[in-house]
Amino acid sequence: MNPNKKNTSNNKNIKTPKFNFYWIYGIIFVLFIGYQLFNDGNMSSRNLSQNEFKTILDANDIEKIMIVNRDIANIYIKKEALEKEKYKKDKGSLYTSNSPLYFYDFGDLQNFEKELKAEKEAKNLDFDTSNVERTNLLDQIFMYLPFIFLIGLWIYFMRRMSGGGAGGGGQIFSIGKSKAKLFDQDQKVKTSFKDVAGLEGAKEEVQEIVDFLKSPDKYTSLGGKIPKGALLVGPPGTGKTLLAKAVAGEAHVPFFSLSGSDFVEMFVGVGASRVRDLFKQAQQKAPSIIFIDEIDAVGRSRGKNNITGGNDERENTLNQLLTEMDGFGTDTNVIVLAATNRADVLDKALLRAGRFDRQIYVDLPDLNERAAIFKVHIKPLKLSKDVDIDFLSQQTPGFSGADIANLCNEAALIAARKSKKAVHHQDFLDAVDRIVGGLEKKNKIIAPKEKKTIAYHEAGHATASWMLEHAAPLVKVTIVPRGQSLGAAWYLPEERQIVQSEQMLDEMCATLAGRAAEKLMFNKISTGALNDLEKVTKQARAMVTIYGLNEKIGNLTYYDSSGQSDYNFTKPYSEKTAQIIDKEISKIIEEQFERAVQILSKNKDKLTTLAELLLEKEVIFKKDLEVIFGKRPFKEEEKEIIDKKTENTIDKTNSENSSKTQE
Template identity: 85%
Template sequence: MSQNNKTSSNKNIKPPKFNFYWVYGIIFALIIGYQFFSSGSLSTKNLSQNEFKTILKDNDIEKIVIVNRDIANIYIKNEALEKEKHKKNKSSLYTGNTPMYFYDFGDLQNFEKELKADKESYSLDFDTTNIEKTNFLEQIFIYLPFIFLIGLWIYFMKRMSGGGAGGGGQIFNIGKSKAKLFDQDQKVKTSFKDVAGLEGAKEEVQEIVDFLKSPDKYTTLGGKIPKGALLVGPPGTGKTLLAKAVAGEANVPFFSLSGSDFVEMFVGVGASRVRDLFKQAQQKAPSIIFIDEIDAVGRSRGKNNITGGNDERENTLNQLLTEMDGFGTDTNVIVLAATNRADVLDKALLRAGRFDRQIYVDLPDLKERAEIFKVHIKPIKLAKDVDLDFLSQQTPGFSGADIANLCNEAALIAARNGKKAVHHQDFLDAVDRIVGGLEKKNKIIAPKEKKTIAFHEAGHATASWMLEHAAPLVKVTIVPRGQSLGAAWYLPEERQIVHTDQMLDEMCATLAGRAAEKLIFNNISTGALNDLEKVTRQARAMVTIYGLNDKIGNITYYDSTGQADYNFTKPYSEETALIIDKEISEIIETQYQRAIQILKEHKDKLTTLAELLLEKEVIFKKDLEVIFGKRPFNKEEITADEIVDEDTNIDNSLETQE
């Protein structure tokens, strides 16, 4: 074996960890030893007061040695050892140089007086001496509780600092940074090719990578490299994935950690970790620091400091602010951070000079969803009938994480059914599973309730088919799934802005389920709770947020900063509150009556649709075309007839929760 191989093999051999079980074994042995040796020699016997007096009066005692003013060791004369009572008590370990008995006399002064009196009365000839003797085991047991407490403190300190019961050398590392370093030895394999969509955000972070690779390109013109970039957006949109791509592309040391890694129960630890993090980054500059979920440490200061509970977090934030932009911070270190709660961050943290750029990572649009699908289907074995464009249109509001979960769920469903490849229907079933929940095949529904559900869903379908701005219908089902007893699945348009007539048509179609119950049964049920919640939220937004009401006018009571607390104070008077309530109620009631009127005009078709729904449980767009004919609006709609098979099994139906 070569010397290099020996060196590398020695590096892989970890030093043995200190085992605390040895300490427990030693303590147990000391306790057992103390029980044997604390009373004296093994060859001695403890005498009672009567036994001591008898031996004393018989003049069998050669000498008495008082040890530590506490115990009397008694030595017997050689000629007295032949007596029967001493032969019986003599141990096999006894020697003439050791005491045969010991006597716990109590008070020394009284004991000495009694010995002196007995010696004169019975003409005894024994000698008495006093000695001070140190017992090593007794001394250990005096300090044993303190030793135990110190050992226990060291044990817990190691556990809190990550060392565990057998770890060593980490007790003093509690103030060190917990950031994970990615450098030449440990590279991140993610690149910008693995990030689909997010073109604007990718362009911003790619420029940061370019800053680090070619700084002279920008500094020669007098520019300065940005000190930080904050990634903001809803959960699952790819903020952390973008940071991984930066780590994989930059080829510079990359420090990654979470905002909660700074938080600790000990005072000053958070600030110490911040200092250590930036010290390490400066030593390896140019470098990048990525702080995920920075809102854990970057919340606004001074809001909840009545009890002083936030002082440690605020000290950590103060240190972070100083390290990012303070004296002596002109180092080539760029800070990336991610959060979905930018509204709660401290303003000093968001200012230019610390985070020069705020990059908003929004939910993907139609085109971006198609690109994300292409990334996540790479490891999946697909059948030829999979239509990614249709799936992209069927998943509005899905984030990148949702689409990844959808692809994985489709593969699991195909495997569960014993298929050799993942088909388009498996993706549709996966959408059902994610949005609507698990299908309840054994749920028992009374015939009367089932009829009510059928007319409720038929009302949604009829109104949405007849309204110009309502979303095109794809499928209606009365198969219970998750918390819903039935659902209508739509294909919404990709809109950047919404007009008033579009919102009103959507509200009318939503209320058509309850309107159908009222029209057919002259009675209403609790099944429209989700519908009422949706339209109330829409109507309130029209009046108080978007300024789409004539009575209130072009006023909004929306606070984009999130600083206002409308639970305790309203931004409008009581008179305005009455007008707002009246206008919300009027908007909802108008659309409800409009839905009833539409259903009255098409009552026969509504009934036919409901009966077909009771018979088949799942109906598709082409079934509505047979009943209603083509939609009376010249709009480009997605035709799903080729994608959804006519003989689709009910168990594999496509639906969404209301």
């Protein structure tokens, strides 16, 4: 290899600094300072003492004395006297014939002048004297330096405020400007509807908006009008923002994207100003789309926070948004998309037709949609051949799109941690374990007595769920600590759209069976059932006060879907009704607890066998329960999904964790 070529390539890689206009200012400043320093006579002069001055004065070697600023005397030596040895030594490298050789700090000017006059007359000296006023620019600069600094600072901020600096949204004069990000031909969004798995109904709704923007004549020829807006509503993680990104990628029109919190500012009137500026920009680029994520930040119902003084600024912003969307003079092709998971707190005027003509509910994905979402998120992964997507979609009821994305990423991390070259099926199942139950803590020290209590507690859950018709089928029971829990039981719940009272009661009975097992076997109860009690209390309260499943209360519900009850001081029922509600809730829970005790009493020997097996193995599966209890005595309508290869796996619970028990 030629070394010269190597050096040439290295020289090309050396980055040279880019030219900056401020370099010119720096060079001028340095030259100016240098000129002042080298042009100053004091640089070539030496200070004289009083005795030295008198000696030179008596020798009549002084040609001229120049008094500068009534403070310092510059001493000029005669040309013939400069040849003397003592003056040659005092000549510096910067000395010239026009510069003083010495300078003398004389003190009081009046006394100095009298002294010079007396010496000149007494000794017949022939030097000249003069007075000059000289201005030192460098001293002047240092004198006015604080003012120069303040002026420079003021110019800097004025440039920032007028848009000269970076960050338009953070400048003072542009604080009322919109913070929306514009996506157009120059900055395209690569997401399309192909990247959005599931959400078929929601995609049809928003795709019609895209079609209208692409070919409006198809709709306007029949007298139709472009919809003003669409509101995407649904639980967190279901893909509302992703759907909006797909609209931006498919529409091929200017797309303005921002969050509801971008309108909020500490200054009065800024939010309304930003709304006006946003719609002004959108109208200039019409047809266009505006997407407001988390619109509940500014769209909350007005006049409901009067107790705390309210938030007039947010209400002003909302009023301006309402006017821009459907006001007196709004007839432009600007479509507003918005997303929120708190539609119950939005203002009624914002939700009416003419502003948001369509409310698109983006629900949790079903079985087929989960399979499609898995296929999207496993594309960047290196998968092994044993990965079964259909099985994984069946194992994850209640998972949102974000949950599935997290699951796929966690499986890849687990496989990398084990130094695998591909992500295997078991890695996905371990990821479910990790997400649902937390990190496994095998080294956590548990006393044998406590471990036995935990084993019987979990065995109680497993036994009751096996003997109850409507309880979810068991998948796995473990007494290995995970996260904050000491033990857990996993089930595979049905994907129900409605729930009957018998199903809720069976689930409550199975949940209380752990505490019932402790009572039956040890005649003592522990604090380990806190999660169980919290869950059944919520279920019992929902049965009585929300779903109307209690005979005493009747067909009444005290649930307010509008969310207005959150701002009321009074309950929607009397004190007498409140006492009945409390009694009925307690009655339901105690009945199911006694029912769980009876079921476990009938199967006490099997419960003991199961608990001992759990103490021995620490983890047991459905096949172990079949050995002890036999097949479930009920006809299972659901399809069997756990095959021989994956019997030693766990399952994801539903979205509300209603079928999972942790202590």
